[in-house]
Amino acid sequence: MTLRIRLLLMIGVSMLLLWGGVAIWMLHDLEREMQRTLDQRLEMSAHMVAGLMSQNPAAWDGRAGKAGVSTLSVPEAVKGLACQVSLRGEVIARTPDAAPEAIAMAGIGFADRELKGEHWRSYTLDKLGLRVTTADRLTERNTLLRNVMVAAIVPFIVALIGSLMVLWFGVGNGLRPLERLRQVLASRTPDALTPIQNAPMSRDLLPLVDTLNHLLARMSETFSRERRFTSDAAHELRTPLTAIKTHLQVARITHGQEAAVAMDYAEEGVARLQRTLSQLLTLSQVEGAFSWEDGHLAEANEVAHLAMRDAAPDAPERIELDSDASGAVLALPQALAVTALRNLLENALRHSPAKNSVRLEVRHGPDTISFSVCDRGPGLGDDELALAIQRFWRRRGSGRGSGLGLSIVAAIAERFGGSFELLQRSDGGLEAKLTLPRKKQLPSN
Structure with missing residues (x-):
C-alpha cells in the first residue's frame, strides 16, 4: 500500500467516522423535532377547530340530533390528515378519511392506533361537550421524514466524495517533493556517497x-x-x-x-x-554489531591477574601490580577487559628492557575503574603518540607485533563508553591509561 493511499484512507476514515457521527446525531434530533412539530400541528389543529366552533355554538347546536353528517372537503395535497367533530356524543362534521368508530374510541390527548392496516397518530380535545379529534396517517409522516433525511444526507455524501477527491489530489501534490527525492536517490549509483543537493527541495x-x-x-x-x-x-x-x-x-x-x-x-x-x-x-x-550483553562481568583484580598471566606466562615477575579496586566490578564482559589489558601489558613488555619491570596500577572511582600500565622503554614522540592507535602502525625499524593491539584497546574503550590515552612519562617510558565503566551498585536497604 502506497503512502498516498494510506494517508487517504486514514484521513477519509477519520472524516467518515466524524461526520457520520455528526450526521447520525443531526438526523436523530431532526426526527425528534419533526415528530414534535407534527404533534404540535395536530394539537393546534384541534384547538383551532374547537375555537372556531365555539364562536357560534347556536348554529352547531341546531344540527345535533338531525340526520346526516357534514363532510368536510380536503384538498388532495393534504390527504392523510383526518378530523372529526362531535357534540354530546353525536358526530356533526368529519373529513372523508375519518373513521367514526375508531375516533370514538380515542382517549383524550395523543394516541396511536391501527385502522384497516394503516397506522394513525391522533389528538383528541374535549371542551364543554365538544369533542374534536385530529389525526395523521403515519405513512405520510414517514414519507415526509424520509424525504427530509434524504435531502439532508445527499449533500453530505456529495461533500464527502468531493472532499476525498480533493484529498487525493492534495495528498499527491503534498507528496510530490518526497517523490522527487525518491527519484534522486533511485538515480544515484551504489557507490555515490556525495551529499544530496537540497536547494530545490521543499x-x-x-x-x-x-x-x-x-x-x-x-x-x-x-x-x-x-x-x-x-x-x-x-x-x-x-x-x-x-x-x-x-x-x-x-x-x-x-x-x-x-x-x-x-x-x-x-x-x-x-x-x-x-x-x-x-x-x-x-x-x-x-567495532561491528556483535552483541556482548550476555558476557560474564568480572571483578577488576581478577581481570588484572588474568591479563598478567596471559601477557607474561614465562616471566610473571616482570609485572608489578598495585591495586585498590578489590571488589569493584567492570560493566563490560570479562573477555574484552582481559583482551584490552593484555594488549597493553604485552606492548609494554615488548618495548621495555628485559631487566626492567612493568608497573600495573588499578584504581577505582565512583563510576569508573582505571588501569595504568607504565613501562621504561624508549617512549614515543608527539607525532608518534597520535599515530600509535591507528591500525597496523608500528614504529619504524620495529618488526614485532601486528600493529593492532592499541587499536583494539581504543575500540573496546569507545564501544563501552570508556577512554584510552597514551602519556609520555617524565622519567622515561610510556604510560598507557585505560578507563572503563564500573557496574553500578544497587543501594542497600
Missing part, C-alpha cells in the same frame, strides 16, 4: 535531506576506513605468508640443520599470522 524535507547527508557522510567515512583496513590487512597478511612459503621451500631443498632452522622460521611465521588473524577477528567484533 522546506519540510530539509531535515530529512540533512539526515540523509549525515548518513552518507558516515557511510563514506566507514567505507574509506574499511578500504584502508582491507588494504593494510592484505599487506600485513602477505608478509608472513610470503615468509612462510619461502622457509618451506628452503626446508624442502635442504637437509639437516638448515632445514630445521627453516621450519622454525616457518612455524614462527604461522604463529605471527595466527595472532594477526585473531586480532583482526577481535577488532571486527568490537
